[in-house]
Amino acid sequence: MSRSITPLKERLGRAGIPVTEGDGEPALETPWFVRALQAFSGWLAALFLLGFVALGLFTVIEDSIAAGGFGLLLIGAAYGLLQTTPGDFREHLALAASLAGQMLVAWAAGNALGDMSASFWWSLLLLQVILALAMPSLTHRGFSAFAASLALYLALAEGVSAPSLAGGLVLLALTALWLNEFRWPARLRAVQALGYGLLLGLLAIQAMEYFGQSLLLGRYYMGTGLDWLEPWAGDALGMLALLLLLRYVFQHHAGAVAPFVRLAAYGAVAVLMLLSLQAHGLSHGAVVVVLGFAIGNRLVMGFGGLLLLLSISNYYYWLEATLLTKAMTLFALGVMMLAIRWAMRHGWRAGEAEGADQ
Structure with a gap:
């Protein structure tokens, strides 16, 4: 029996699935209220840190190139922080820093392009796709997938006046993702995080479509492009x-x-x-x-x-x-x-x- 179990452990190990050694009790998970407190502490620390940086670098925000560079620096710092020892405090601190960096990059892109046109939303979509695939954090991957869904919706609405296409494309993407959930066992949790992010994005897109409201707070779309679809x-x-x-x-x-x-x-x-x-x-x-x-x-x-x-x-x-x-x-x-x-x-x-x- 041990001969049949050993190759199975080796195959599971190569696939990235951890196997508990021995007959010891499994490690206890951190209670949810402790994790919630750590997450709140991470966001609070990030807000104080970003507020202190904003007061010292207020002139940087006025310059598009400097704002974009500092935003990319914050995103890189968040990536480096997530590469260290995992923990809820570090994860949410990195997420907050990354969000601040993304807002600075979006501010710089908006100033460079002159307006929140379709090109602006396509550039944000590209940024969110890269972050969803690269960031070593399940929370960040899910948020980036959600943000990418909204960016796709706004890009199609601004570019071709066909926002319903975004819902269909997101639905196709999440269907393909969930059906191949177990194809990459080592990345199972990451695939699930992306899937849940896309589901939240689809839910948000459909809700805004049903309520007849624009995601841009009062800005509505002209009937051009593929509006006949x-x-x-x-x-x-x-x-x-x-x-x-x-x-x-x-x-x-x-x-x-x-x-x-x-x-x-x-x-x-x-x-x-x-x-x-x-x-x-x-x-x-x-x-x-x-x-x-x-x-x-x-x-x-x-x-x-x-x-x-x-x-x-x-x-x-x-x-x-x-x-x-x-x-x-x-x-x-x-x-x-x-x-x-x-x-x-x-x-x-x-x-x-x-x-x-x-």
Whole structure:
């Protein structure tokens, strides 16, 4: 038995998965309230430090080149701090310093470009992508993925007047990321942090779209570029993500899914596509729910439930119909979803029974 265990430990070690040696008790984790206090202390220390630096270098902010250089220096200092012994205090102190550096870089880029145009947001998107991939901090990676989602939204809104494209592209990216969650075992936590950041970004984008507000506080977009694709471009990309997700599930569970279940699933996709023509964003919530079910992640399913509630609430609010018609519509949607759930549960079990008999 020891001969079979040793190669397994070696393979897990090469994959970057730590294996506890001996029969000792595992190390106790730090209580959440202690970690929260350390995080608060890190932010408080960072605010005092940055306030002291700002008072001494106020003239630097007026110069775009100096502000950008000092911002990059702060980001580099945050990266170096994260390379040292890990801890909540250091992690949040580095995050605060990095955010200050990013604001200085954004200030310098805005002054250089003259306005918050599409080029400005594309440059910030590039910066956030680099930070999301390079920073050795899960919190920083998640925040950078979230900020990159918003920067993409603003870049597309300013450049081609198609903000719904951002939601569809973020949905495609997070679907591909979560489906390949275990492809790199050594980077599992980092991939999950990026995935949660993209989910938060998608939720923020959809919420702002539903409320009809601009992320730039009163600044709205002119009808130019690809505005004729609005608002169906995001729904089309959402349906594409759902089809790719179903294809992935059917390929990895070929023997457990009965043929009639596949037909029913594609039929549900067609019905959902028709519903999304009226209830925009419904497909995004459905994709995230199915994604969470496929990978067995209840938190992802929770995000999908929030997206579904947002899209249905938005459709319910703007629907030009009587309250009775609205109530009957919601009743029909609920019955349909319950029927799909019942068909998936029983069809999946029937497929597994047939595979076991063979």
